[in-house]
Amino acid sequence: MLDILIRNGWIVDGTGNPAYPADVAIQGDTITTVGRSAGAQAAKIIDAAGKIVCPGFVDAHSHTDSTVLANPTVESTIRQGVTTEIVGNCGFSPAPVTDTSRTQIAGWMGRSGKETPINWKTYGEFLDIVSRMGISENIGWLVGHGTVRWAAGVIGPDVTEDQFRAMEGMVREAMEAGALGMSTGLEFEPGRQATTEELIRVASVVGEYNGYLTSHIRNRDSRLQEAVEEFLRIVRESGTRGEVSHLNVRHNTGAAEGAWWRACDTIEKARNQGLNVMIDTTPFLDGTGQMAAILPPWVREGGPAATAERLKDPAVRARLHTECDRYWRFIHRGEWHRVRLLSSAEFPDMQNKTFVEISEIWGKDPWECFFDILAAAGPKLDSRGMVGHLFTDEHMAEMIRHPLFNLGVDGASSRADGPLSTQRRHPINYAGMTHYLTYHVREKKTLRLEEAIRKMTSMPATTFGLHDRGLVQAGHRADVVVFDFDRLEDVSTLEHPVAYVRGVEHVLVNGVPVIEGGEHTGARPGRSLLRR
Numbered sequence: 001m002l003d004i005l006i007r008n009g010w011i012v013d014g015t016g017n018p019a020y021p022a023d024v025a026i027q028g029d030t031i032t033t034v035g036r037s038a039g040a041q042a043a044k045i046i047d048a049a050g051k052i053v054c055p056g057f058v059d060a061h062s063h064t065d066s067t068v069l070a071n072p073t074v075e076s077t078i079r080q081g082v083t084t085e086i087v088g089n090c091g092f093s094p095a096p097v098t099d100t101s102r103t104q105i106a107g108w109m110g111r112s113g114k115e116t117p118i119n120w121k122t123y124g125e126f127l128d129i130v131s132r133m134g135i136s137e138n139i140g141w142l143v144g145h146g147t148v149r150w151a152a153g154v155i156g157p158d159v160t161e162d163q164f165r166a167m168e169g170m171v172r173e174a175m176e177a178g179a180l181g182m183s184t185g186l187e188f189e190p191g192r193q194a195t196t197e198e199l200i201r202v203a204s205v206v207g208e209y210n211g212y213l214t215s216h217i218r219n220r221d222s223r224l225q226e227a228v229e230e231f232l233r234i235v236r237e238s239g240t241r242g243e244v245s246h247l248n249v250r251h252n253t254g255a256a257e258g259a260w261w262r263a264c265d266t267i268e269k270a271r272n273q274g275l276n277v278m279i280d281t282t283p284f285l286d287g288t289g290q291m292a293a294i295l296p297p298w299v300r301e302g303g304p305a306a307t308a309e310r311l312k313d314p315a316v317r318a319r320l321h322t323e324c325d326r327y328w329r330f331i332h333r334g335e336w337h338r339v340r341l342l343s344s345a346e347f348p349d350m351q352n353k354t355f356v357e358i359s360e361i362w363g364k365d366p367w368e369c370f371f372d373i374l375a376a377a378g379p380k381l382d383s384r385g386m387v388g389h390l391f392t393d394e395h396m397a398e399m400i401r402h403p404l405f406n407l408g409v410d411g412a413s414s415r416a417d418g419p420l421s422t423q424r425r426h427p428i429n430y431a432g433m434t435h436y437l438t439y440h441v442r443e444k445k446t447l448r449l450e451e452a453i454r455k456m457t458s459m460p461a462t463t464f465g466l467h468d469r470g471l472v473q474a475g476h477r478a479d480v481v482v483f484d485f486d487r488l489e490d491v492s493t494l495e496h497p498v499a500y501v502r503g504v505e506h507v508l509v510n511g512v513p514v515i516e517g518g519e520h521t522g523a524r525p526g527r528s529l530l531r532r
Helices: 102-112 123-133 145-151 161-177 196-208 224-238 259-272 304-310 314-320 355-362 366-383 393-401 427-443 449-456 458-463
Strands: 002-011 020-027 030-035 042-047 052-055 057-059 082-087 138-144 181-185 212-216 241-244 277-281 286-290 339-343 385-389 405-407 480-483 504-509 512-516
Touching: 002 480, 052 449, 057 427, 057 449, 057 458, 082 504, 102 145, 102 304, 102 366, 123 138, 123 161, 138 145, 138 161, 145 161, 145 181, 145 196, 161 181, 161 196, 181 196, 196 212, 196 224, 212 224, 224 241, 224 259, 224 277, 259 277, 277 393, 286 427, 304 366, 314 366, 339 355, 355 366, 393 405, 393 427, 405 449, 405 458, 427 449, 449 458
Parallel strands: 002 042, 002 052, 057 082, 082 138, 138 181, 181 212, 212 241, 241 277, 277 405
Antiparallel strands: 002 020, 020 030, 052 480, 286 385, 339 385, 480 504, 504 512
């Protein structure tokens, strides 16, 4: 007798091929057959008549590692049908931790809305904590170069030989523990201070394990081409496989005409020459960012606590009014209506408000509000986030259609109750993956349903070497979603962000029902998908 039989559904198998009617038989954690199953017996039967049956979605770019300890049932993502997330992106990960970096990691993990005891040091120790706790989805882990830099006590562009050896040792430990690779965040502190040579040397440890390098590259406007070429050089010389994170050009930030297409063509040429590199994008016209990333290097000297203290000085603030033209450049151009506060433990009532709204409430210039929030964060300054209205519909469609782009989210799993509900207040955390289907497929018709699902399942699974996931095929792991395409609804909006999607009826992870009838079962059958 089978464990589970999903009957009468329309199979969108993850290959991009047209949907077809069939049943899906599951035994243990594995799909055994896909086809007609007349007379088959099963302990549990799911009637999927009129519904789509597809592989669990694989989010190629997530920050759920910052919230997973506070939300092991990954409520907002599993309810969308996300069964696997690749985390540790943009240079940040929960581990390694040293006494030098404990405050920064506590601030980063504090984005879950509550203080998290940092009772681990190595990457392996953190993965053991997650394993003992149990999670409702699968997670593939990356170690953050910025986190490693913090842990090694590196400040600024200069690195001693002892610090190099410390960073290499930490990355090696993470790879031995099962990390898939490393990420960089080169528009942010502390990664933006790293030289290309440093990145090649540290990433070469990842290359020894045939691992992956994902990169939030150094620039995505006036120097986009240079940043892409730097990334390709690092991948080539370190012997890694790579993915450019959210390769997009923000509206009105100074990118040259056609810069994005030239960057994509450069990556495609590198692939044709044998370099294993891909790209990912995000689903919304909005995107998230680090508030402190707009600050110039001189104000960042000495680390986040020193920066926060300097920001209390009116003379420093006056100078910064003319020297913050380096990240989300539309801020420097006065377009404060495009920027919302994403996370601030000190000012929770201001979260999700634009800086125009905050300015009106506080009776201050938007710049002063911005600096007040950063100064109040103290040593946790680098964990304060913002949301910007970044892209146009036309550019978003170009990215989603492009054959090299995996469809990721760049959010973090949240939940509609508890501390997280007050911190992660944006649709990207509640409906990021389903938005591809509701908006870009159903409304805009940017992609066929089957092609969108391929770019959300088998394509990212292949990119990151998850070879037994991402397809509804015999022999693959039983990560399966059943949803009603006609009833699929984001629900979460900017005005009312804390709301779960509707229309996702069943989600299986490793053959175990986690969502049944649209509700969470409480099961935690997820696994860490470790390097093989």
